Amino acid sequence: MGQECIFCAIASGKVQSRIAYEDEDVVAFHDINPQAPVHILVIPRKHIASLNEVSNEDLQLLGKLLLVARDIAKSEGISEGGYRIVLNTNRGAGQSVFHIHLHLLGGRLFSWPPG
Numbered sequence: 279m280g281q282e283c284i285f286c287a288i289a290s291g292k293v294q295s296r297i298a299y300e301d302e303d304v305v306a307f308h309d310i311n312p313q314a315p316v317h318i319l320v321i322p323r324k325h326i327a328s329l330n331e332v333s334n335e336d337l338q339l340l341g342k343l344l345l346v347a348r349d350i351a352k353s354e355g356i357s358e359g360g361y362r363i364v365l366n367t368n369r370g371a372g373q374s375v376f377h378i379h380l381h382l383l384g385g386r387l388f389s390w391p392p393g
């Protein structure tokens with residue numbers, strides 16, 4: 279898994295990225311192709327391909343991804359103005375990297391429904 283997966287490579291430091299936060303479970307880094315003034319990806323170090331592959335033992339890990347996103351939103355100054363968390367699952371929703379990740383987007387207005 280680790281060798282082929284770009285996000286595993288980022289999490290282990292083999293591929294360089296602009297890290298926003300990291301701990302023993304979670305890594306957050308700036309998206310290479312940002313879609314908003316703030317666009318950060320929050321991932322577990324554990325390789326999970328998508329939300330479809332999550333198991334009950336990942337319950338706490340998934341919750342942690344959201345809490346990390348909340349804290350980064352605050353430190354990036356987008357908590358009050360508003361931000362969007364996106365979790366694309368499979369091709370039909372636009373998932374292109376098959377290591378589960380939250381998009382944290384902020385710093386501009388977002389329309390609804392999303393495209």
Ligand code: 5GP
Pocket residue numbers: 284295296307308309310311312319366372373374375376
């Ligand atoms: P998805 O389309 O799977 O929901 O999101 C994948 C995201 O990963 C995209 O927004 C894309 O720009 C970003 N991305 C893909 N490869 C890299 C990379 O090597 N480094 C960084 N920082 N972001 C990446």
Ligand code: ZN
Pocket residue numbers: 279280283284285286287324325326376377
């Ligand atoms: Zn991976």
